Amino acid sequence: MDVSVIVIGDELLIGQVTDTNSGFIARHIAPYGWQVREVFVIPDEREAILSAIDQAMAHSRVVLTTGGLGPTKDDITKEALCGYFGGEMRMVDSVLDNVKEIFRKRGLQLNDLTAMQAMVPTSARVIQNRVGTAPIMWFDDNVRERVLVAMPGVPFETSEMFVSEVFPQLLRKFASDVAVEHRTVMVEGISESDLATRLEPWESALPPYIHLAYLPTPGLIRLRIDGRHTDAAFLRSEVERYTAELIGLCGDRFLYSGYRTPAEILLERLTEQNLTVATAESCTGGNIAHLITSVPGSSAAMLGGVVAYSNDVKQRILGVLSHDIDEFGAVSIPVVEQMAEGVRRATGADVSMATSGIAGPGGGSAEKPVGTVCIAVSTPRGTVSHTYRFPGSRERVIDRASVTAIIMAVRNLQHK
Amino acid sequence: MDVSVIVIGDELLIGQVTDTNSGFIARHIAPYGWQVREVFVIPDEREAILSAIDQAMAHSRVVLTTGGLGPTKDDITKEALCGYFGGEMRMVDSVLDNVKEIFRKRGLQLNDLTAMQAMVPTSARVIQNRVGTAPIMWFDDNVRERVLVAMPGVPFETSEMFVSEVFPQLLRKFASDVAVEHRTVMVEGISESDLATRLEPWESALPPYIHLAYLPTPGLIRLRIDGRHTDAAFLRSEVERYTAELIGLCGDRFLYSGYRTPAEILLERLTEQNLTVATAESCTGGNIAHLITSVPGSSAAMLGGVVAYSNDVKQRILGVLSHDIDEFGAVSIPVVEQMAEGVRRATGADVSMATSGIAGPGGGSAEKPVGTVCIAVSTPRGTVSHTYRFPGSRERVIDRASVTAIIMAVRNLQHK
Numbered sequence: 001m002d003v004s005v006i007v008i009g010d011e012l013l014i015g016q017v018t019d020t021n022s023g024f025i026a027r028h029i030a031p032y033g034w035q036v037r038e039v040f041v042i043p044d045e046r047e048a049i050l051s052a053i054d055q056a057m058a059h060s061r062v063v064l065t066t067g068g069l070g071p072t073k074d075d076i077t078k079e080a081l082c083g084y085f086g087g088e089m090r091m092v093d094s095v096l097d098n099v100k101e102i103f104r105k106r107g108l109q110l111n112d113l114t115a116m117q118a119m120v121p122t123s124a125r126v127i128q129n130r131v132g133t134a135p136i137m138w139f140d141d142n143v144r145e146r147v148l149v150a151m152p153g154v155p156f157e158t159s160e161m162f163v164s165e166v167f168p169q170l171l172r173k174f175a176s177d178v179a180v181e182h183r184t185v186m187v188e189g190i191s192e193s194d195l196a197t198r199l200e201p202w203e204s205a206l207p208p209y210i211h212l213a214y215l216p217t218p219g220l221i222r223l224r225i226d227g228r229h230t231d232a233a234f235l236r237s238e239v240e241r242y243t244a245e246l247i248g249l250c251g252d253r254f255l256y257s258g259y260r261t262p263a264e265i266l267l268e269r270l271t272e273q274n275l276t277v278a279t280a281e282s283c284t285g286g287n288i289a290h291l292i293t294s295v296p297g298s299s300a301a302m303l304g305g306v307v308a309y310s311n312d313v314k315q316r317i318l319g320v321l322s323h324d325i326d327e328f329g330a331v332s333i334p335v336v337e338q339m340a341e342g343v344r345r346a347t348g349a350d351v352s353m354a355t356s357g358i359a360g361p362g363g364g365s366a367e368k369p370v371g372t373v374c375i376a377v378s379t380p381r382g383t384v385s386h387t388y389r390f391p392g393s394r395e396r397v398i399d400r401a402s403v404t405a406i407i408m409a410v411r412n413l414q415h416k
Numbered sequence: 417m418d419v420s421v422i423v424i425g426d427e428l429l430i431g432q433v434t435d436t437n438s439g440f441i442a443r444h445i446a447p448y449g450w451q452v453r454e455v456f457v458i459p460d461e462r463e464a465i466l467s468a469i470d471q472a473m474a475h476s477r478v479v480l481t482t483g484g485l486g487p488t489k490d491d492i493t494k495e496a497l498c499g500y501f502g503g504e505m506r507m508v509d510s511v512l513d514n515v516k517e518i519f520r521k522r523g524l525q526l527n528d529l530t531a532m533q534a535m536v537p538t539s540a541r542v543i544q545n546r547v548g549t550a551p552i553m554w555f556d557d558n559v560r561e562r563v564l565v566a567m568p569g570v571p572f573e574t575s576e577m578f579v580s581e582v583f584p585q586l587l588r589k590f591a592s593d594v595a596v597e598h599r600t601v602m603v604e605g606i607s608e609s610d611l612a613t614r615l616e617p618w619e620s621a622l623p624p625y626i627h628l629a630y631l632p633t634p635g636l637i638r639l640r641i642d643g644r645h646t647d648a649a650f651l652r653s654e655v656e657r658y659t660a661e662l663i664g665l666c667g668d669r670f671l672y673s674g675y676r677t678p679a680e681i682l683l684e685r686l687t688e689q690n691l692t693v694a695t696a697e698s699c700t701g702g703n704i705a706h707l708i709t710s711v712p713g714s715s716a717a718m719l720g721g722v723v724a725y726s727n728d729v730k731q732r733i734l735g736v737l738s739h740d741i742d743e744f745g746a747v748s749i750p751v752v753e754q755m756a757e758g759v760r761r762a763t764g765a766d767v768s769m770a771t772s773g774i775a776g777p778g779g780g781s782a783e784k785p786v787g788t789v790c791i792a793v794s795t796p797r798g799t800v801s802h803t804y805r806f807p808g809s810r811e812r813v814i815d816r817a818s819v820t821a822i823i824m825a826v827r828n829l830q831h832k
Binding site for chain 1: 455487613
């Protein structure tokens with residue numbers, strides 16, 4: 001089943017906000033064999049909205065719009081939809097009650113603009129928005145057997161209501177008879193083109209119902225096997241077989257299978273081995289700790305960490321020797337190893353990761369250019385470390401260094 | 417000048433990668449009076465690519481594509497462009513030399529697949545990609561006076577080459593005679609609809625060449641004034657006047673003007689007052705430190721921080737009294753104030769922020785539900801604190817709590 005998504009809002013086209021709703025929708029519907037076939041990002045303009053709806057309705061049986069439903073003057077989606085599907089705007093009491101209830105819970109005063117949220121085209125069926133004030137509107141085009149659902153743009157409202165109400169109702173309306181299977185294989189330490197060369201003969205011989213996709217991310221390549229077939233049992237065994245072949249071809253570059261972040265894998269390994277972890281970060285500035293603590297339940301293994309940005313903090317809290325900072329510099333193997341060992345002492349953790357580097361744009365030298373990052377991993381079996389050179393912007397260096405440190409720890413927990 | 421952007425790649429439509437290129441392009445071209453009028457996100461399929469090009473060329477004089485230029489089998493953009501603009505594929509020596517040079521610098525072995533990067537349609541003019549292997553291709557449609565430029569999908573390659581080569585060449589081709597001015601005003605502590613109600617009479621009376629847009633973000637509302645006029649001097653004075661009026665209407669909800677993140681403003685205030693800062697984070701898990709250290713030059717004021725995820729680390733490194741954790745719980749005002757004061761002692765910083773809360777999904781109780789976060793800010797003039805309830809997912813609670821802590825510190829540095 002194809003879905004077209006229309007993302008509405010001037011704020012997206014001036015680049016101050018990034019659309020995450022379409023990606024959320026795509027991830028959520030994929031296991032059901034549904035796919036987003038296109039995304040239109042358009043301004044809060046009547047003509048642009050009508051033209052995008054026309055195209056989307058021509059391409060897909062399900063059209064989802066997000067955004068443009070706020071109470072402010074620049075949001076005109078509701079009027080445009082009323083023009084497209086016909087009918088007129090009327091006040092819906094149940095929506096007004098919902099708006100009042102949401103405001104009461106948030107301790108806010110209702111005002112006239114917000115009450116306008118309860119105006120809905122007569123051509124729409126309302127799905128009550130439990131987590132926000134903008135009503136969700138379901139439009140049927142019975143002639144062409146198409147459905148358009150208009151949802152708010154606020155990501156947590158869209159995700160909550162799409163999962164709990166909108167998608168279940170769409171699934172009931174459109175049943176599917178094609179089985180779908182996905183597998184993800186994570187590979188590390190090889191360039192995309194080298195990997196592609198290695199896999200080319202195998203990939204060319206794949207049957208038509210199996211497809212391989214490359215998804216490079218900072219420090220990792222995700223390989224995704226997608227299968228589609230009417231025979232679900234046959235498809236599952238085929239996908240298992242090709243996944244096993246793929247893992248074999250990746251050899252020691254294979255890191256793990258399944259779609260999980262490196263931080264999730266690290267926490268899994270730690271929990272299995274009943275180990276705790278801590279971080280000591282200079283150039284990554286808290287990002288490794290943030291990636292780990294973003295995983296629900298991380299507190300079972302994560303004790304905490306130290307952001308040792310200044311040399312003084314490296315010495316005071318982590319016990320790095322000032323003599324070594326003077327002799328080797330803060331960005332050096334002796335210092336990063338002492339940071340990793342120091343944070344284990346300070347927190348009592350079994351395992352630690354430490355980073356010290358030059359994220360840029362300033363601070364580089366001929367000997368240690370921007371992008372130079374020393375990373376250490378310490379465990380009860382000892383401390384290992386390596387110096388990397390990462391390309392790109394400050395943001396990219398921080399991202400790459402953070403993921404690389406986590407992967408180093410994962411690799412270290414593998415080979416016991 | 418209108419620009420249509422076509423973002424190509426299956427990985428974007430299954431939601432494993434989020435498009436950031438179109439936002440980057442939009443932000444970069446806005447000061448020149450150029451705007452992205454639409455973004456199409458489409459799969460690596462010939463028909464979809466040709467159809468999107470058709471529409472984009474109908475709407476805009478400049479069409480930019482990103483992605484689909486990699487060496488793997490699923491990237492077919494080049495062939496589709498060759499079909500659209502005519503000509504045939506041929507090997508371009510200068511591109512091959514560039515590919516070899518990039519591989520040599522990265523210490524990688526050239527393979528046949530990568531060499532295919534040097535195949536380019538004869539209808540394209542090549543712009544050499546200095547930071548990657550995929551060539552950038554410029555296509556002229558002289559009949560309709562349109563230009564299409566195909567760029568790679570890797571964000572750092574696109575941003576680097578768009579800024580240094582592609583956009584300057586586009587600017588030379590299309591001169592503009594309309595002046596553009598933008599101002600951003602950041603507002604905090606008021607709902608979008610309350611603010612809209614307050615501003616409504618003023619907004620309705622704005623002249624046609626001035627436009628106001630609302631851009632809510634976690635914990636903050638960005639108001640953006642956009643002006644367009646042929647008389648640049650007149651426009652500038654008008655935009656200044658309306659911005660001043662807007663700031664006056666926002667009253668004490670006004671936080672600062674200009675498009676900067678709360679972390680950038682905090683660092684600015686700290687540097688002005690010659691103060692240093694540190695963080696003590698429980699539920700935000702390093703995200704506040706990450707937001708601060710993501711700003712280039714943050715090391716001038718940022719000493720570091722402690723991610724005190726476990727109670728033991730709160731006691732060991734920050735000196736929180738175990739008695740208070742037992743009596744009030746880790747998520748409490750006494751504990752978060754001791755964390756804020758403790759990290760100032762441990763690092764020697766003048767100013768600190770501390771958080772302790774329940775980010776969820778587990779760990780909530782009737783008294784302290786998921787979303788409860790205690791935040792403290794400590795300065796030489798004392799420590800202030802507050803308990804918040806943030807709605808939404810774990811990610812959203814962490815984001816809101818992090819931004820709120822930084823804004824609390826900014827407010828505290830304002831009122832000396």
